[in-house]
Amino acid sequence: MTDPQPRSEKPSRTSEPAMIEAIGLCKFYGAFAAVNDVSFRVNKGELVAFLGPNGAGKSTTMKLLTGYLSPSAGVARVAGHDMATDRLAGSEKLGYLPENGPLYPDMTPHSLLEFFADARGLTGSKKKERIETVIDLCILSSVVYKPISKLSKGFRQRVGMAQALLHEPDVLIMDEPTAGLDPNQIAEVRRTLRRISEEKTILLSTHILQEVEAIASRVVMINEGRLVYDGSVKNLDADGQGLDAAFHRLTRASVAET
Ligand SMILES: Nc1ncnc2c1ncn2[C@@H]1O[C@H](COP(=O)(O)OP(=O)(O)OP(=O)(O)O)[C@@H](O)[C@H]1O
Numbered sequence: 001m002t003d004p005q006p007r008s009e010k011p012s013r014t015s016e017p018a019m020i021e022a023i024g025l026c027k028f029y030g031a032f033a034a035v036n037d038v039s040f041r042v043n044k045g046e047l048v049a050f051l052g053p054n055g056a057g058k059s060t061t062m063k064l065l066t067g068y069l070s071p072s073a074g075v076a077r078v079a080g081h082d083m084a085t086d087r088l089a090g091s092e093k094l095g096y097l098p099e100n101g102p103l104y105p106d107m108t109p110h111s112l113l114e115f116f117a118d119a120r121g122l123t124g125s126k127k128k129e130r131i132e133t134v135i136d137l138c139i140l141s142s143v144v145y146k147p148i149s150k151l152s153k154g155f156r157q158r159v160g161m162a163q164a165l166l167h168e169p170d171v172l173i174m175d176e177p178t179a180g181l182d183p184n185q186i187a188e189v190r191r192t193l194r195r196i197s198e199e200k201t202i203l204l205s206t207h208i209l210q211e212v213e214a215i216a217s218r219v220v221m222i223n224e225g226r227l228v229y230d231g232s233v234k235n236l237d238a239d240g241q242g243l244d245a246a247f248h249r250l251t252r253a254s255v256a257e258t
Helices: 058-066 087-092 109-119 124-137 153-165 183-197 209-215 243-257
Strands: 018-029 032-043 047-051 073-078 094-097 171-175 201-205 218-223 226-232
Touching: 018 058, 018 171, 018 201, 032 058, 032 073, 032 201, 032 218, 047 058, 047 209, 058 073, 058 094, 058 171, 058 201, 073 087, 087 094, 094 153, 109 124, 109 153, 124 153, 124 183, 153 171, 153 183, 183 201, 183 209, 209 243, 218 243, 226 243
Parallel strands: 032 226, 047 201, 047 218, 094 171, 171 201
Antiparallel strands: 018 032, 018 073, 218 226
């Protein structure tokens, strides 16, 4: 089988420590491999886009990295902590925005943030200050006392982001933070991401290739559970045909071989 991986360019921050590491990660459901021997790292300060078609295994990989699922084989590390054996320590450094945003639709953004602040052990003035900071950062002040169930998808995503940022994590893993948003909301989420990416290490999955060009420094791509690209955005489009064409080529490779 030919190797469709043009891993031709080194990430720009190779000297920085790895904050997210997937090492030979596998997740099997019966005989089906949702994630198959996936290895990559995200170094401190990088914003890496995680791409792949529907069903490629992005959410499963992210759940393995966050310790939400345990791997069938391999190791997931966040800030050096093995998420299978040292999840609590890793979780202190990690903010996670799951695919469908925050739960608890009957709560308001404020009560949800209070709930998570309590769960994170934040108290007193620190708790108040962190809640105010993430409300400002994610531009939530106009909806802070409305039930989450009544908020637009864009605001719900931002509530999820605020929750993920509450404990000042160094690392963010975000599963499709712009899914289902209109162009204005996407622009707003992008601005928020740019603001926070100055200080954080971020892995985010997306289907939107323009998103990648707009915000990411590097791309990791999977297809049918396997890594098919790990390199710069620039190199992904080395032949000048555009990112759509590159995505198509890389994610059709294994289909063509079967
Ligand atoms: N609990 C499960 N049991 C069996 N199969 C599963 C389970 N969870 C996921 N899968 C399968 O694993 C594969 C990868 O799913 P995953 O949700 O990780 O893909 P994805 O890349 O995030 O897709 P999308 O872009 O549509 O969200 C899919 O074929 C999915 O049906």
